[in-house]
Amino acid sequence: MAEPSFIQKFQLANFRNYAQLSVRFQPGAVVFFGANGAGKTNLLEALSFLSPGRGLRRASYGDIARAGSEDGFSIFAEVSGAAGDAAIGTGTGAAGIQEAADGGRRVRINGAPAKGADDLLEWLRVIWLTPAMDTLFTGPAADRRRFVDRLVLAIDPQHGRRALDYEKAMRGRNRLLAEESRDTAWLDAIEMQMAETGTAIAVARVELVRLLTSLIDGMPDGAAFPRAGIALSGFVEDQVATRPAVDIEESFRAALRDNRFRDRVSGRTLDGPHRADFLVHYREKDMPAALCSTGEQKALLIGLILSHARLTSAITGLVPILLLDEIAAHLDEGRRAALFSILEEIGCQTFMTGTERALFASLEGRAQFLHVSDAAVQAG
């Protein structure tokens, strides 16, 4: 069985409302409770920086550094798990981490600078669910794509690099088209790169959906969290099931070349994995997720995250760390108890927030309760 990754020690400097913080965590469930504005979500956001990307709020680094401070922010964590022990430092501030030349954040692992934030995936996988994701099924497709890409990244660490390379190439193509460049050799080369990376992105997404579907197939109907039917829809994704990757690459490249005029007029590239959608439906009811009730949508989303946590553990041997912001609020008591039992069964370290400790009553004696108040954390 996969060994859960577990953050033992966690320190912050100049992060949001925290000037300094040092706290130790236990494996399993960790509950942050406290009044509105105490700093609970800020803690989850800090924990989300132990994963590549801009964290669970996708905020700018300038907004994250503590207001009124000249220095950047720093995060330090001691992690242990299947991959061994690691001391991770990241941020834009002091405490051994200098500001990166590009204004981004630096990552150090066991005292040495990491090549990039993707190196964090060697040690741990972090997945989150926040109230902002309550509109995932009804909101823009871009949010669903980002969600799927995070799920892919947790099982396939190359995925982040592919997405960056694709976006860079696409920006280059859009710029050349806007400039009405006659450099067709350059456009050809950029479109070739888009076709390669774009096809790899689509293939990885389709593979995630296939793996997740076969895991969900094996789960019973009528459980606390409904079974989701999931699929992808997109110019490249639609071809993955029926054609070899080399053919898809070629047809995507040809479509890009043939549609230069159309895309120039539109001011953007109209075909590609950057326009795909992630389709979710409630299997038992045969109802698209967007037409389900708010509570049903939340339950579907939680069910998906839990299935994905199982998948990540099975495939990578790393049991992911889950960040569940205000998770208890939408769930009745029965569903809350079911959620806590499933988390225990999967074995993940799970950080949860809520204004009231009572929302987590069924976890008493089984979780670490930490009271958050005025940017300080105390055993509750």
Ligand SMILES: Nc1ncnc2c1ncn2[C@@H]1O[C@H](COP(=O)(O)OP(=O)(O)OP(=O)(O)O)[C@@H](O)[C@H]1O
């Ligand atoms: N860069 C910053 N510097 C200082 N304080 C900040 C910064 N960014 C946000 N804050 C403050 O941090 C406080 C805590 O925010 P957080 O979102 O963590 O609250 P919370 O405990 O999750 O509250 P709620 O229960 O209302 O969701 C807020 O008062 C916010 O204004």
